[in-house]
Amino acid sequence: MKGLSASRFCFYLGFVVGTLSLYLFLRQLWFERSMELPVLGGVQGSSVAAVAEERQASVERAALINLNVPHHTGEDSRVADELYRKVRILCWVMTGPSNLQTKARHVKATWSRHCNVVVFMSSVDDPDFPTVGLGTGEGRDQLYWKTIRAFHYALEHHGNEADWFLKADDDTFVVVDNLRWVLSNHTPEEPLYFGKRFKPYAKQGYMSGGAGYVLSKEALRRFVEGFKTKVCTHTTSVEDLALGQCLEKMGVLAMDSRDTWQRETFHPFVPEHHLTGKFSKSFWYWNYCYYPIVEGPQCCSDLAVSFHYVDAELMYTLEYWTYHLRAYGYRYRYRPPLPQGLVERLAQPEMATVGAAGRGTIPAGVIVVGGGDQSKMEAVSYKGAARESQIPMDNNRTAVTQERQQ
Amino acid sequence: MLSEGSSFMKGMALGGIFCLLLSLLGSFTPGMQSSPEDQHHHHHIKAPTNDELQSLSEPQMVELSQKVRVYCVIMVQPKVLVYWATAKDTWGKHCDQAVFYSSESAKALEAVDLNEQDEWAKLHKALKHAYDNSGDLRWFFVARPTTFAIIENLKYLVLAKDPNEPFYIGHTVKSGELEYVEYESGIVLSYEALRRLVNVFKDGEKCPERGRSLWKLSEEKQLAICLKYTGVFAENGEDTQGKGLFNSKSVGSLIEDGMSKNSLDVVEGCCSDLAITFSGMSPNQMQVMMFGVYRLRPYGHNFHDSLIFLPPDGSDND
Numbered sequence: 001m002k003g004l005s006a007s008r009f010c011f012y013l014g015f016v017v018g019t020l021s022l023y024l025f026l027r028q029l030w031f032e033r034s035m036e037l038p039v040l041g042g043v044q045g046s047s048v049a050a051v052a053e054e055r056q057a058s059v060e061r062a063a064l065i066n067l068n069v070p071h072h073t074g075e076d077s078r079v080a081d082e083l084y085r086k087v088r089i090l091c092w093v094m095t096g097p098s099n100l101q102t103k104a105r106h107v108k109a110t111w112s113r114h115c116n117v118v119v120f121m122s123s124v125d126d127p128d129f130p131t132v133g134l135g136t137g138e139g140r141d142q143l144y145w146k147t148i149r150a151f152h153y154a155l156e157h158h159g160n161e162a163d164w165f166l167k168a169d170d171d172t173f174v175v176v177d178n179l180r181w182v183l184s185n186h187t188p189e190e191p192l193y194f195g196k197r198f199k200p201y202a203k204q205g206y207m208s209g210g211a212g213y214v215l216s217k218e219a220l221r222r223f224v225e226g227f228k229t230k231v232c233t234h235t236t237s238v239e240d241l242a243l244g245q246c247l248e249k250m251g252v253l254a255m256d257s258r259d260t261w262q263r264e265t266f267h268p269f270v271p272e273h274h275l276t277g278k279f280s281k282s283f284w285y286w287n288y289c290y291y292p293i294v295e296g297p298q299c300c301s302d303l304a305v306s307f308h309y310v311d312a313e314l315m316y317t318l319e320y321w322t323y324h325l326r327a328y329g330y331r332y333r334y335r336p337p338l339p340q341g342l343v344e345r346l347a348q349p350e351m352a353t354v355g356a357a358g359r360g361t362i363p364a365g366v367i368v369v370g371g372g373d374q375s376k377m378e379a380v381s382y383k384g385a386a387r388e389s390q391i392p393m394d395n396n397r398t399a400v401t402q403e404r405q406q
Numbered sequence: 407m408l409s410e411g412s413s414f415m416k417g418m419a420l421g422g423i424f425c426l427l428l429s430l431l432g433s434f435t436p437g438m439q440s441s442p443e444d445q446h447h448h449h450h451i452k453a454p455t456n457d458e459l460q461s462l463s464e465p466q467m468v469e470l471s472q473k474v475r476v477y478c479v480i481m482v483q484p485k486v487l488v489y490w491a492t493a494k495d496t497w498g499k500h501c502d503q504a505v506f507y508s509s510e511s512a513k514a515l516e517a518v519d520l521n522e523q524d525e526w527a528k529l530h531k532a533l534k535h536a537y538d539n540s541g542d543l544r545w546f547f548v549a550r551p552t553t554f555a556i557i558e559n560l561k562y563l564v565l566a567k568d569p570n571e572p573f574y575i576g577h578t579v580k581s582g583e584l585e586y587v588e589y590e591s592g593i594v595l596s597y598e599a600l601r602r603l604v605n606v607f608k609d610g611e612k613c614p615e616r617g618r619s620l621w622k623l624s625e626e627k628q629l630a631i632c633l634k635y636t637g638v639f640a641e642n643g644e645d646t647q648g649k650g651l652f653n654s655k656s657v658g659s660l661i662e663d664g665m666s667k668n669s670l671d672v673v674e675g676c677c678s679d680l681a682i683t684f685s686g687m688s689p690n691q692m693q694v695m696m697f698g699v700y701r702l703r704p705y706g707h708n709f710h711d712s713l714i715f716l717p718p719d720g721s722d723n724d
Binding site for chain 1: 409410411412413414415416417418419420421422423424425426429456471474500556558559561562657658661662664665671672673676677679680681690691693694696697698699700701702703704705706707708709710711712713714715716717722723724
């Protein structure tokens with residue numbers, strides 16, 4: 001056997017140690033690289049960031065087209081886009097410096113993106129958020145002052161950019177597309193106002209502040225005029241009641257915002273409360289509601305417009321439920337007709353049958369499957385025509401006394 | 407001494423270079439070795455794309471729509487009656503057939519009484535009963551009533567899949583060598599998978615009816631093992647973008663996770679638009695989910711889905 005010299009031995013040892021240590025080093029590197037998770041939602045991120053960075057001389061943000069909210073693939077939003085152009089809504093959100101990061105921020109990230117114009121109203125200017133400063137203090141006693149000044153600001157700075165003016169709190173969630181539907185058959189040149197109608201203290205009732213309310217352009221003009229002529233003054237800090245009383249004096253009509261099945265659209269509480277809660281008979285709510293209270297699932301329209309007392313987590317949850325989560329292929333029970341103005345605008349062969357008392361037609365080439373416990377199935381097919389849009393269709397439904405599918 | 411030291415260093419340097427060269431040449435990767443057998447089983451099952459569906463002919467669509475019918479196996483306990491009642495009143499109505507399997511009989515609600523307390527034995531018996539009574543239904547969805555399911559989205563996921571092939575789908579979890587479907591987020595089995603399972607049930611060695619007390623495995627793992635013997639492997643259900651469709655948390659919980667991570671878009675990063683299951687909600691929250699899934703929507707947005715599912719009879723919360 002050949003003898004190994006010490007240095008030779010050290011060389012071999014060094015070789016082995018070198019190989020081994022580099023192997024372990026590379027393995028660790030590989031391991032770390034494989035642990036990096038893919039980034040989801042990258043596409044949406046850029047559009048949200050672009051919106052956040054916008055800062056103009058006048059501190060609020062104006063959207064030209066409804067492309068601030070990206071549409072989903074396979075989604076036909078022609079009707080919603082048409083309504084965006086036709087029914088222009090300015091949303092102003094009542095907030096304050098201490099609520100910007102805890103509440104207003106989440107409104108900004110969710111439903112307010114669907115407004116034509118959105119303005120966050122606070123007591124002080126904040127160019128970073130951005131908010132408009134109304135020059136008031138903060139607190140419950142300032143609420144009506146803020147409301148008065150906010151509406152004056154909206155008419156003065158954005159009177160030409162919108163037809164309807166919505167007031168909401170920073171814990172109100174609004175489905176703006178559904179608000180457009182409610183307003184679509186009315187004209188902003190009439191003095192009208194919509195919201196969750198309460199009955200006491202005013203002859204025609206007034207709209208709940210928390211659930212959000214909307215003034216037509218003419219109603220807003222009259223509100224501002226009322227203060228100019230001193231017909232209206234700052235009477236109380238209870239802003240929704242005070243506003244309602246002023247509007248009543250100025251001849252603005254309190255409207256019925258319920259859907260065609262008489263279900264409420266503006267809601268003063270969270271969905272869970274309305275859908276599953278029982279209001280105790282001594283609760284003030286029973287004496288306040290202008291229209292009969294319905295408990296259970298029929299409390300609320302499918303095309304709900306607002307909910308109140310919505311915390312941050314629920315804001316995102318509601319946005320997800322409204323604009324994202326759906327049941328594939330599900331045919332809704334409630335399918336109201338297209339608003340009159342749109343029928344002509346979007347005239348196409350299939351849509352001519354919509355809205356009239358005719359039966360709803362199913363688009364060509366679509367298979368209908370009986371749901372739930374029904375074991376029968378209908379395969380409906382029409383030859384020739386390509387698949388067209390599935391506009392919500394009505395089935396022999398007259399407005400008021402229609403019985404609902406129980 | 408010095409010459410030995412320098413030889414050592416030279417050796418080390420050479421060894422390092424040698425290792426680097428080898429890895430660059432790719433003849434071995436210092437990273438995690440996944441055996442060829444493992445790669446086979448990282449299965450993902452994706453929902454069909456619009457193009458795929460539109461490429462199908464009319465008679466093919468009709469045939470598919472008749473095949474895609476779901477038998478729901480809902481494992482209940484009289485102890486938690488309220489969840490049982492809620493499942494029956496909410497998502498259970500959207501199954502083509504929803505059958506409740508209970509550990510013991512309860513006067514209040516109708517169920518198949520398994521007369522059994524052991525979890526695996528219950529599942530075992532329920533699946534056998536389901537197979538024997540499935541009629542012409544070809545897809546099986548197994549869940550506890552604390553899970554909320556959107557059956558239409560389940561049908562969409564398996565629309566283009568043949569139930570005469572074995573499928574075992576859900577949210578997959580890896581435990582050592584075993585990949586199984588998480589019970590909490592619901593388990594989907596095709597007719598063929600269930601047929602093979604019922605067959606292997608007869609083999610008391612491979613698939614015992616009662617878990618051996620020393621080797622007590624959870625029923626979800628036990629199911630995966632039995633299916634593995636028959637050549638059926640777990641597959642993760644995903645949408646066309648790769649987002650998981652089966653969730654073991656509630657929407658609120660997932661949103662909360664997104665918020666605490668300060669993600670840029672909390673809603674987009676939460677969950678799929680066509681999610682199939684969520685879990686961990688109270689009965690009231692499930693009623694609210696019915697509103698959120700089947701009713702609440704923004705006016706003027708339409709989808710051109712290839713199938714239409716009609717709402718169930720005698721229901722007003724969807």
